[in-house]
Amino acid sequence: MTKHPLSDLDAEIRDHIERETRDNIDRGMAPDDARCAALRKFGNPALVLEDARAVWIPAWLDHLRQDARYAVRMLRRQPGFSIAAIATLALGIGLTTAVFSLLHNVLFKPLPFADSDRIVIVSETWRNSFGSASAGHFHDWTEQATVWEATAAGQAATFNLAEAGDPERVAGLRVTPGYFDVAYMAPAAGRYFSAADVAADARLVVLSHGLWLRRFDADPSIVGKTIRLGGEPHLVVGVTPATYALTDPSRSGVVGGFSSQLWTPLVIPPERRANYGNHAFLVLGKLKPGVALAAAQADLERVTSGIARRNPEEMEGRGVIAQALPELLVRGFRTQFWLLFAISGAVLTIGCVNIGSLLLARATMRRREIAIRASLGGGKARIVRQLLVESLVLALPGGAAAIGVAAAFIQYFVTRGPAFVPRLRDAGLQIEVLAFATMVTILAAIAFGLVPALRAARLDLQRSLRDAGKPAWSGRGHDRVRSVMVVAEIATTVVLLAGTGLLLRSASRLSSVPFGFDAQHVLTARIALPAARYQEAPAIADAYRRILEDMRASRGVEHAGAATTVPLIGGSPDAAVQVEGRVVAVGSQPSPHIRLFTDGYFAAMGIAIVRGRAPQAADIAATAPPVVVINERLAAALWPGEDAIGKRLSTWTADTNPEWRVVVGVAADVRTFGQAEAVPLELSIPYTQAPSGAWNAFQRGMVLVIRTRDVWPADQVAPLRRAVAAVDATVPLYDVRPMDQVMVSLTATRRFYLRLILLLAAAGLGLAMLGTYGVIAYFVADRTPEIGLRMAIGARPGEVVGMVMQQGLRLLALGAAIGVPAALLLSRAIRSLLFEIEPTDPVSHVAAVALLMAMTALACALPAARAARVDPITALRHD
Amino acid sequence: MSTEDHLSLLQGTLDLLILRTLQAGPAHGHAIVKAIEQGSDDVLLVEQGSLYPALHRLIKRGWITYEPGTSENNRSAKFYRLTPKGRKQLAIETSKWEKLARAMARVLRPA
Numbered sequence: 006m007t008k009h010p011l012s013d014l015d016a017e018i019r020d021h022i023e024r025e026t027r028d029n030i031d032r033g034m035a036p037d038d039a040r041c042a043a044l045r046k047f048g049n050p051a052l053v054l055e056d057a058r059a060v061w062i063p064a065w066l067d068h069l070r071q072d073a074r075y076a077v078r079m080l081r082r083q084p085g086f087s088i089a090a091i092a093t094l095a096l097g098i099g100l101t102t103a104v105f106s107l108l109h110n111v112l113f114k115p116l117p118f119a120d121s122d123r124i125v126i127v128s129e130t131w132r133n134s135f136g137s138a139s140a141g142h143f144h145d146w147t148e149q150a151t152v153w154e155a156t157a158a159g160q161a162a163t164f165n166l167a168e169a170g171d172p173e174r175v176a177g178l179r180v181t182p183g184y185f186d187v188a189y190m191a192p193a194a195g196r197y198f199s200a201a202d203v204a205a206d207a208r209l210v211v212l213s214h215g216l217w218l219r220r221f222d223a224d225p226s227i228v229g230k231t232i233r234l235g236g237e238p239h240l241v242v243g244v245t246p247a248t249y250a251l252t253d254p255s256r257s258g259v260v261g262g263f264s265s266q267l268w269t270p271l272v273i274p275p276e277r278r279a280n281y282g283n284h285a286f287l288v289l290g291k292l293k294p295g296v297a298l299a300a301a302q303a304d305l306e307r308v309t310s311g312i313a314r315r316n317p318e319e320m321e322g323r324g325v326i327a328q329a330l331p332e333l334l335v336r337g338f339r340t341q342f343w344l345l346f347a348i349s350g351a352v353l354t355i356g357c358v359n360i361g362s363l364l365l366a367r368a369t370m371r372r373r374e375i376a377i378r379a380s381l382g383g384g385k386a387r388i389v390r391q392l393l394v395e396s397l398v399l400a401l402p403g404g405a406a407a408i409g410v411a412a413a414f415i416q417y418f419v420t421r422g423p424a425f426v427p428r429l430r431d432a433g434l435q436i437e438v439l440a441f442a443t444m445v446t447i448l449a450a451i452a453f454g455l456v457p458a459l460r461a462a463r464l465d466l467q468r469s470l471r472d473a474g475k476p477a478w479s480g481r482g483h484d485r486v487r488s489v490m491v492v493a494e495i496a497t498t499v500v501l502l503a504g505t506g507l508l509l510r511s512a513s514r515l516s517s518v519p520f521g522f523d524a525q526h527v528l529t530a531r532i533a534l535p536a537a538r539y540q541e542a543p544a545i546a547d548a549y550r551r552i553l554e555d556m557r558a559s560r561g562v563e564h565a566g567a568a569t570t571v572p573l574i575g576g577s578p579d580a581a582v583q584v585e586g587r588v589v590a591v592g593s594q595p596s597p598h599i600r601l602f603t604d605g606y607f608a609a610m611g612i613a614i615v616r617g618r619a620p621q622a623a624d625i626a627a628t629a630p631p632v633v634v635i636n637e638r639l640a641a642a643l644w645p646g647e648d649a650i651g652k653r654l655s656t657w658t659a660d661t662n663p664e665w666r667v668v669v670g671v672a673a674d675v676r677t678f679g680q681a682e683a684v685p686l687e688l689s690i691p692y693t694q695a696p697s698g699a700w701n702a703f704q705r706g707m708v709l710v711i712r713t714r715d716v717w718p719a720d721q722v723a724p725l726r727r728a729v730a731a732v733d734a735t736v737p738l739y740d741v742r743p744m745d746q747v748m749v750s751l752t753a754t755r756r757f758y759l760r761l762i763l764l765l766a767a768a769g770l771g772l773a774m775l776g777t778y779g780v781i782a783y784f785v786a787d788r789t790p791e792i793g794l795r796m797a798i799g800a801r802p803g804e805v806v807g808m809v810m811q812q813g814l815r816l817l818a819l820g821a822a823i824g825v826p827a828a829l830l831l832s833r834a835i836r837s838l839l840f841e842i843e844p845t846d847p848v849s850h851v852a853a854v855a856l857l858m859a860m861t862a863l864a865c866a867l868p869a870a871r872a873a874r875v876d877p878i879t880a881l882r883h884d
Numbered sequence: 885m886s887t888e889d890h891l892s893l894l895q896g897t898l899d900l901l902i903l904r905t906l907q908a909g910p911a912h913g914h915a916i917v918k919a920i921e922q923g924s925d926d927v928l929l930v931e932q933g934s935l936y937p938a939l940h941r942l943i944k945r946g947w948i949t950y951e952p953g954t955s956e957n958n959r960s961a962k963f964y965r966l967t968p969k970g971r972k973q974l975a976i977e978t979s980k981w982e983k984l985a986r987a988m989a990r991v992l993r994p995a
Contacts, residue, residue: 010939010940010943010950010962011940013962014936017913017936017961017962018933018936020913020914020961021913021914021917021932024914025914025932028918046931046932047931047932047933048931048932048933048934049933050933052933053933053934053936053937056934056936056937057936057937057939057940059937060937060940060941060944061940061944
C-alpha cells in the first residue's frame with residue numbers, strides 16, 4: 006500500500022536540501038556556505054510543510070478553521086461575557102447530561118440477562134392490587150400456558166451465614182431451577198443448579214459475585230466447597246457475574262429478587278401442588294421468541310379462569326397479570342427521572358435563551374463590523390456561518406466543562422440517590438452519554454446562535470453603516486426579539502416554579518401525616534432463628550421470651566417487645582378472616598396483614614390501644630384461649646358501628662375448620678408501610694399462639710423493639726447482643742437501628758428528589774431573572790436620552806422608575822399569561838408524584854406567579870434606580 | 885485578495901512547468917527543480933520549497949502520481965511521474981499558455 010504523500014515529506018525536504026548542498030559543493034563552494042545557500046534557496050521548510058498539508062485540507066474545513074480562529078479572538082476580547090456563557094452552558098449541559106446518564110442506565114439500557122425483553126413477572130391480582138401467586142397457580146401457569154420457554158417460582162428468604170467471619174444475615178432467594186433459565190447470564194464460576202441436581206440433594210447454593218468477594222475473598226476454588234447456611238451445610242455450585250445483581254444488595258433490594266446475595270433451591274412439596282389459596286411465590290417466566298405480552302396475558306387469563314371454574318369461591322375477585330420485567334423494575338422511578346430530565350432541559354433552555362439574548366445585544370454593537378464584511382462581499386451565508394461558528398466556539402468549552410459537571414452530579418446521584426433504583430450505580434459517562442452531551446452542545450450552539458446570526462445577516466447595510474456610531478434607536482427589532490426571549494424564559498420559569506410548588510406542598514402534606522406510633526427512644530433489631538435447631542413453635546417462642554426478659558432487666562429499658570412486622574420494617578403476609586356467626590363468600594372476606602407479637606410490643610412501639618387492652622404475659626400463655634388484637638380499620642371493616650371487643654374471628658387455618666380467637670384489644674391505626682400508603686388492615690396474633698405454619702412463613706424471625714428511658718437507644722445495642730448471644734451465640738442480629746433513623750432513611754428518597762428539584766428550580770429562576778435584568782438594563786441604556794429629555798421637561802424620578810418597572814411587568818404579564826395555562830396543563834404529568842394535592846392546586850400556581858413577580862421587581866429595581874439618576878444634561882449632550 | 889490572485893498565477897505557472905518536466909520521465913523533487921532552472925537558463929528561479937505544495941496539489945488533482953524508489957546514495961526518495969490524466973492536462977495547459985503568451989505579445993508589441 007502506498008503511503009500518504011505527506012507521510013515522509015520532512016525526510017524528502019531534508020534530502021532535497023542535502024542534494025542542493027552537494028551540488029553547491031561540486032560547484033566549488035565551501036561546505037558551510039553551500040549548506041547556507043541551499044537553505045536560503047529552499048525557503049522556510051516549516052512553511053512548506055504547512056502549505057503542503059493545507060493542500061489536503063478540504064476547503065470548507067479551511068474556512069471553518071479561519072472562522073474559529075476569528076471567533077476565539079472575538080471571545081477573548083470579552084472575557085466576562087464568555088465566562089458567564091460558558092459557566093451557564095456547563096451547568097445546563099452538565100445537569101442534562103447527568104440526568105440523561107440516569108435515563109440511559111436505568112430506563113433505556115437492556116437488562117443484562119439474555120433476551121431480557123422476554124422476561125415477565127406473573128402475579129395474581131385481587132381487586133386493584135397484585136401480588137404473589139400460589140403453588141397451584143404456578144404449576145398450572147407453567148403446564149397449561151403455551152407461551153413459555155421457561156418459568157420459575159421464587160421465594161425471598163434470609164439466611165444466617167456463619168462461614169468465614171462473624172455470623173451475618175444475608176438476603177437471598179429460594180428458586181426453582183428454571184430461575185436461571187429465565188434470567189440467564191453466564192456464571193462467573195461454576196454453574197447453576199439443574200432440576201436433576203436439586204432432586205438429588207437440594208442443599209446447594211449459588212453465590213452472588215458481591216457475596217463471594219466480600220465474605221469469601223473471591224476464593225477461586227469456592228465452587229465445590231461447602232458453606233453453612235442456617236446451620237446446614239450447602240454445596241457451592243456457582244457464582245453469578247457481578248452485573249447479575251441490579252442493586253447493591255447490602256443497600257436495598259429490587260422486584261424479582263434481582264439483588265439477592267445467594268440463591269438456594271426452592272422445593273415445593275407435592276402436597277402443595279393443589280394449593281390455590283396460599284399466595285406465597287414470586288412467579289417469573291421467559292416468553293417464547295415472538296410472543297407478545299398481550300398474547301401471554303390472554304393465555305394466562307385462559308388458564309386462570311380454568312382455575313377459577315374449579316374453585317369458584319376461593320377465586321372470587323382474583324385474576325392474573327403478566328408484566329414485562331424491564332418495565333416493572335423501573336415503573337416507580339420513570340416519572341421522577343423524566344421530570345428531572347424535563348427540569349434540567351428547561352434550565353438549559355433558559356440558559357441558552359440568556360446567551361442568545363446577550364449575543365443579540367452584542368450583534369447590535371457589532372453591526373458596523375458585520376456591515377463592512379457584508380459590503381466587502383462576504384455573502385450572507387458566510388456571515389451566518391461565521392456567527393454560528395462563534396456560537397460553537399462558545400459552546401464547545403461549555404460542553405467540555407459540562408462533562409466535569411456531569412461527572413460530579415452523577416457521582417452525587419450514585420452515592421446519595423435512592424439505593425433501590427436498579428442499576429443506578431452503573432450511571433457514568435458511557436459513550437452514549439458523551440455522545441448525548443456532544444449533541445446537546447451542538448444543539449445549544451445552534452439554539453442560541455441561530456436567531457442572532459439570521460438577524461445579523463438580514464441587516465440593512467446602509468442604515469447600519471450610517472448609524473453605527475449612534476445609540477441604538479434602530480435596535481428596536483433586536484429589542485423585540487429579546488423581549489420575546491424573556492417572555493419565553495418567564496413562561497418556562499412559571500411552569501418550573503408551579504411544579505416545584507406542587508411537589509413542596511405535597512411533601513409537606515405527606516410529612517404531616519401522623520405515623521401512629523412513637524419513634525423516639527426506640528431501638529429496633531432483626532433476628533431469625535435457624536430452622537435446624539428451632540423446629541417447634543414452643544422452642545421458638547421460648548427463645549424470644551428469654552431474650553426479651555433479659556432486656557427488660559437491662560438498665561434504662563422501659564419496654565421490650567417484638568413482632569414479626571413492625572411499622573416501616575419488614576413485610577407481612579395477608580390472610581382472609583372469618584367472623585363467627587357470619588357466612589360470607591370466601592373471596593370477599595377482608596384480608597388483613599398478619600403479624601405475631603410478644604407481650605410488651607405495643608407499649609415498646611408506642612402504639613395506643615384504643616379499646617380493650619394489650620394482652621399481657623398471662624393472657625397469651627400457649628394454653629390460654631387464643632386472643633387477637635386488631636387495628637381500628639379492621640374493627641370498622643368487620644364490625645361497623647359495633648364494639649369489636651369480645652367478638653371472635655378465625656384466620657390462617659390450615660383447613661376449613663375455624664380456630665376462633667377472641668378480640669381483646671383494638672390498636673390505633675398505624676401507617677405501617679409509610680406515610681404515602683393507606684393504613685392497612687392489621688391483625689396481631691400472640692407469638693405463643695401462632696397458627697400452624699406461621700413461624701415458617703415468617704422464617705422464625707422477629708423485629709425486636711426496645712424502648713428506653715433516660716438513655717440513648719444506641720446504648721442498648723451491646724446489652725441486646727449479649728442477650729441474644731446468651732440464648733444462641735450463632736444467631737446474628739441484623740438491621741440494628743434506632744427507629745427515628747429508620748424513618749429518616751424511609752423519607753431519604755423523597756427528600757433527595759425534592760432537594761434536587763428545588764436546586765434546579767432555583768437555578769432556572771436565577772437564570773430567568775438574569776435574562777430579565779439584561780433586557781431591562783438594555784432598555785434603560787437605550788432610552789437614556791429619552792429619559793433625560795423627559796426629566797428635563799419635568800418628569801419626576803418616580804415617574805421614570807414607574808416607566809422602567811412597567812416594562813418589566815409587561816414582560817412578566819405576558820410570560821405569566823403563557824406560563825400559567827402551560828403549568829396547569831403540564832402539571833398533570835406529575836400527578837402520580839403528588840400526595841393529596843391536585844395538579845391544579847391554586848396555591849402552588851398563584852405562589853409561583855407571586856414569587857416571579859417579586860423576583861422580576863427585584864431584577865428591574867437596579868436598572869430603574871439607574872434610570873432615576875439619569876442627569877438630563879449629560880444624557881442630552883450624549884445624543 | 886490581490887495577493888491571492890498573484891499567488892494563483894504563480895501556482896498555475898509552476899504547475900505547468902512541473903508537468904512539462906515530468907513529460908520527460910519520472911524524477912524526484914530536487915531533479916524537477918534543477919530541470920526547471922536549467923531548462924529556463926536559470927531565468928525562472930523558483931523558491932525551491934514551493935515545489936512541494938505544488939506537487940501535492942497535482943497529486944490531489946490526479947495529474948501526477950508517485951512511487952517510492954531509492955536514490956543513488958541509497959536513500960528512499962519519491963519519484964513523481966505523469967498520469968494519463970496529467971498528460972492530457974499538460975496539453976490543455978500548454979495550449980492555454982501559448983494562447984495567453986501570443987495575446988500578451990500582440991498587446992505589448994503591436995505589429
